[in-house]
Amino acid sequence: MAPRRPDLATELLARMAEDQRMRLLPKADQPPDHLARWRAVDADNTDALRRVVDAHGWPGFALVGKEAAHAAWLLAQHAGEDPEFQHRALGLLAAAVEVGDADPADLAFLVDRCRVHDGLPQVYGTQYIRDADGLRMQPVEDPDHLDERRAAAGLEPHAENDARMRALYEEA
Structure with missing residues (x-):
């Protein structure tokens, strides 16, 4: 089944690609301001995901397809500078998993990420x-x-x- 919003899928996938490019850039290729650029990408991606969530709810399989739903999770996973939004994303992702519109493995990672940020032991050992x-x-x-x-x-x-x-x- 084709996603209802292929335009959002394209955006989420592009954002995931940039997220991963920043994280996987070999040290030898990193400019002196790499960390600042990396943080700017994360902040921009968090803002973009917030806009999607505000307008559409969690971008699950039906809305954007499996690969882009995974991309949405990745952006939420890396939204640690905005813990309030990250927790909001966690709740929305949990509801999506409950109805089969998102991957339980993605939820496990976000549960652990939020718990570690909150100073709690993780549940699934992903962090x-x-x-x-x-x-x-x-x-x-x-x-x-x-x-x-x-x-x-x-x-x-x-x-x-x-x-x-x-x-x-x-x-x-």
Whole structure:
């Protein structure tokens, strides 16, 4: 089924592409003001997503298609400079997941991102930090049942995710 708003899908996908370009730019290619540019992209994307949400509600599968719905989640995931909006997006995404209009895995990541920002342990073990001790998963509640919660959200087991994260980020 074609999305109802392909124009919004195109915008969300373009914004996701720029988000990822900023985040994945090799250090050697980063200009001196890269961090400021990166933050400006995040702020602009947050404002754009807010406008979409205000006008249409959560941009789920029916409105923009699966790939652009995932792009909307990514923009919300990176809206940490506006925690009030990020929490609003979380509630809207949760409602969309409940009716099958968004991906439960995306919701799991945003739940964890919001909880970490709020100083709470995460639920699904999706958030990592790199510090003086290296790469490590942020604290998680009830670790004995982590893989059960991950499976319910459509996520791979923690051990597989942890190995993938280390392969991606310990070299960087």
